[in-house]
Amino acid sequence: GAGVSQTPSNKVTEKGKYVELRCDPISGHTALYWYRQSLGQGPEFLIYFQGTGAADDSGLPNDRFFAVRPEGSVSTLKIQRTERGDSAVYLCASSLRGNPRRTSGRAQIYNEQFFGPGTRLTVL
């Protein structure tokens, strides 16, 4: 009964370096989300995958950030040329299905997102 797992739990890097953060979602969950949480703030949406494809990447702050999910399961968030402002906890979540679109003006059942423990990234 594994939940969402993320590795590493902590990552310290130097400014300008490249980092990869990994997320293993709950088995069978088709939707996967990445969030970033800065100190004193709530999680901030980065990107959402439905299967292998990025359904919504509107939260990625710039082109230094990229994420992949090549087989529709594990996902990797990649950050190039890291900056001190990238320091944060990066959270991954998965849900059984993606959030449905509203149809006929009626809200549909929300698919609960289960979060991993996060990766704390520190850029020195």
Add this chain to the structure above:
Amino acid sequence: DQQVKQNSPSLSVQEGRISILNCDYTNSMFDYFLWYKKYPAEGPTFLISISSIKDKNEDGRFTVFLNKSAKHLSLHIVPSQPGDSAVYFCAASGGKLIFGQGTELSVKP
């Protein structure tokens, strides 16, 4: 621009009393609202939710109220227990989740 706001960064309550956590939002297109609870070094865990077609949802000691005209929701915990001490986030869904800044609840024995 903060679309979901929790204006109280912290709240302290005596055990057995009611805890009321508040949340305001700006986007009337949000159709689902959720509360998450977070302990240190753990990811947020889902607590309770409410659809925009309802004004109240209750689950044990937890009740969420939604006032659409005021764009305001609140989470009531009664009676509060020391194990409820955590950071509570409200979130709104219009597809993706948009979180508030969180309120740290401390329940004193």
